Amino acid sequence: xxxxxxxxxxxxxxxxxxxxxxxxxxxxxxxxxxxxxxxxxxxxxxxxxxxxxxxxxxxxxxxxxxxxxxxxxxxxxxxxxxxxxxxxxxxxxxxxxxxxxxxxxxxxxxxxxxxxxxxxxxxxxxxxxxxxxxxxxxxxxxxxxxxxxxxxxxxxxxxxxxxxxxxxxxxxxxxxxxxxxxxxxxxxxxxxxxxxxxxxxxxxxxxxxxxxxxxxxxxxxxxxxxxxxxxxxxxxxxxxxxxxxxxxxxxxxxxxxxxxxxxxxxxxxxxxxxxxxxxxxxxxxxxxxxxxxxxxxxxxxxxxxxxxxxxxxxxxxxxxxxxxxxxxxxxxxxxxxxxxxxxxxxxxxxxxxxxxxxxxx
Numbered sequence: 001x002x003x004x005x006x007x008x009x010x011x012x013x014x015x016x017x018x019x020x021x022x023x024x025x026x027x028x029x030x031x032x033x034x035x036x037x038x039x040x041x042x043x044x045x046x047x048x049x050x051x052x053x054x055x056x057x058x059x060x061x062x063x064x065x066x067x068x069x070x071x072x073x074x075x076x077x078x079x080x081x082x083x084x085x086x087x088x089x090x091x092x093x094x095x096x097x098x099x100x101x102x103x104x105x106x107x108x109x110x111x112x113x114x115x116x117x118x119x120x121x122x123x124x125x126x127x128x129x130x131x132x133x134x135x136x137x138x139x140x141x142x143x144x145x146x147x148x149x150x151x152x153x154x155x156x157x158x159x160x161x162x163x164x165x166x167x168x169x170x171x172x173x174x175x176x177x178x179x180x181x182x183x184x185x186x187x188x189x190x191x192x193x194x195x196x197x198x199x200x201x202x203x204x205x206x207x208x209x210x211x212x213x214x215x216x217x218x219x220x221x222x223x224x225x226x227x228x229x230x231x232x233x234x235x236x237x238x239x240x241x242x243x244x245x246x247x248x249x250x251x252x253x254x255x256x257x258x259x260x261x262x263x264x265x266x267x268x269x270x271x272x273x274x275x276x277x278x279x280x281x282x283x284x285x286x287x288x289x290x291x292x293x294x295x296x297x298x299x300x301x302x303x304x305x306x307x308x309x310x311x312x313x314x315x316x317x318x319x320x321x322x323x324x325x326x327x328x329x330x331x332x333x334x335x336x337x338x339x340x341x342x343x344x345x346x347x348x349x350x351x352x353x354x355x356x357x358x359x360x361x
Contacts, residue, residue, distance in 0.1 A: 002027040002117070003307060005136055005149035007124050007162055009034060010045075012275030012292035013155030014108040015062075019300035021113040027147055029138060031156075033121035034109045046178055046253035048208045048215065049101035050076070050192060055289035056097060062293070064111075070103040072210050073188065078354060080191040084236050085199060086342055090351040096192060098210070127152060127165050129268060151270045151307050153299065155292075158254040160277035166266040173279050174257040176203055178286075179230045180217025181247035182210075189214065197236065198338050200229045203257065203286075207242065216244060219255060219286060257283050259329060261322030264295070265311045272314050274299050280321055284328045284335055294321060 002025050006013045009030035017028045032045070049072075051059075059066070076096045082089045112118065119138060126137040134152045138145055154162025158175065188209040195205035195218070205218035218233055220226045238244050255276070262279035265272045274280070280291035295318065302313040334340050345351075 001025075001133060002147065002149040004151045004153060004303075005029065005134070005147065006153045006155055007127075007136075007160075008154065008156030008275070008277065009109055009112075009118070009120070010105060010155060010157065010275065010292065011108055011289055012277075012296045013153075014105070014112055015293055015296035016153065016155065016274060016299055017116045017118075018108075018112050019296065020303060021115050024303070026116045027119065027136075027149060028112065028116050029119045029122050029124050029136070030109075031121070031123050032105075034106050035118075035120045045101050045105065046180060046217075046251040047101045048180075048206060048217065049099040049104065049210070050208060051097035051099055051104075051289055052285075052287050053095055054287070055293060056095075058290055058293040058297070062297070066097065066099075066104075067107060070099055070107050072098050072100050074098065074190055074209055076190070076192045076209075078191050078352065080193040081345070082193060082195050082240070083338075083341060083345065084195055084197040084233075084240065085338070087240075088342065088345050090345045090348060091191075091354050092350060093352050094192070098208070100210075124156070124161055127162065134270065151272075151310065154271075154273045154277040155275050155296075157276045158256045160273065162271065163273060163277055166268060166271045167263060167273075170262050170279075172259040173262050174259060175222060176219040176255050176257055177222040177226050177252060178217060178219050178255045179226065179250070179252050180206075180215055181234075181244075181250045183214045183216060183244050183247055185209070185212060185214045185243060188212065195233070195237070196336070196338075196341060197233065198336075200233055200236075202336060204336075205233055207237075213248065214242075214244075216242070217251075219257075222254070255286055256281055257286070258325050259283060261325045264318055265315045269311060270307075272299065272311055278318075280325070282328050283325065284331055291321065 004024050005027040007029050079092045079094045123139040128135045133148050136147045154160045193207040203219040208215045258279040264278040274295040275292040276288050280295050281288040298317050
């Protein structure tokens with residue numbers, strides 16, 4: 001019997017497992033193979049891999065310094081914002097760290113002490129409530145087996161099995177399909193680009209340079225001609241000057257967009273969510289690293305007195321995260337309403353000038 005089972009070893013799950021290791025018997029279950037990530041598709045994650053200033057701050061609070069091997073060039077200091085319908089653009093100063101997402105996850109995973117029982121490349125297929133504990137049905141290499149834990153914490157992202165099993169469906173927690181492709185480029189871009197086009201999407205698209213590649217993606221409503229709308233977006237970008245030839249690879253995933261602060265604890269005792277599984281992700285930018293770290297730190301703090309009463313403490317201590325989600329929703333009209341966005345871009349508020357001979361991509 002484990003004290004705590006954590007489902008998902010992304011930034012939230014790995015951080016929580018590391019923090020809890022000295023005090024609890026912890027089981028960590030991860031569907032990707034983060035022990036041998038070089039196997040085909042073993043550690044791939046559909047993600048832009050940009051570490052925003054908020055997330056950098058939390059890493060500093062945890063006394064963690066990024067190793068050189070997780071970084072990829074170029075490092076980015078300017079965001080190019082483009083309204084494709086109006087053919088209007090502005091540049092804004094931002095300080096992102098450009099990462100190899102798989103290596104970043106593997107680094108966080110490597111910090112977990114050996115006292116944590118890690119099940120990599122293992123699927124959690126089912127979670128059942130028993131008398132005083134939970135049973136997890138796990139699948140590894142076509143074989144099934146069960147483990148028990150007193151407390152289950154879901155850190156398994158937008159498609160969380162913990163959320164699906166123990167939480168009611170929330171109409172304010174919107175689900176999007178993130179689609180992105182990798183293109184070869186001769187010269188890396190110095191920009192992280194953001195695209196808006198209300199004809200194709202009510203969220204946004206992006207391009208991110210990664211060494212000799214350009215990653216192009218978008219967050220689109222699923223089941224609304226997603227593939228066709230992404231194709232149309234690429235056509236518009238090509239006409240705008242982006243060199244999008246044959247893609248080297250294509251990735252996809254679901255991402256959440258909370259239109260209000262969602263529940264992070266279940267009605268049943270002993271079940272909670274952290275990271276994107278809890279809906280902790282920016283509804284304006286889809287930035288999730290800072291929320292993953294902060295929710296893991298909060299959960300670890302709330303577990304210091306013990307498992308008894310954890311759920312109530314965690315609900316109380318995440319009030320700041322809920323306020324943050326509320327504040328992010330207040331800024332949505334200024335980013336996503338076409339008229340307001342056009343006015344702000346025309347005024348050039350907080351924009352910076354760049355040299356005209358910079359490359360387009």
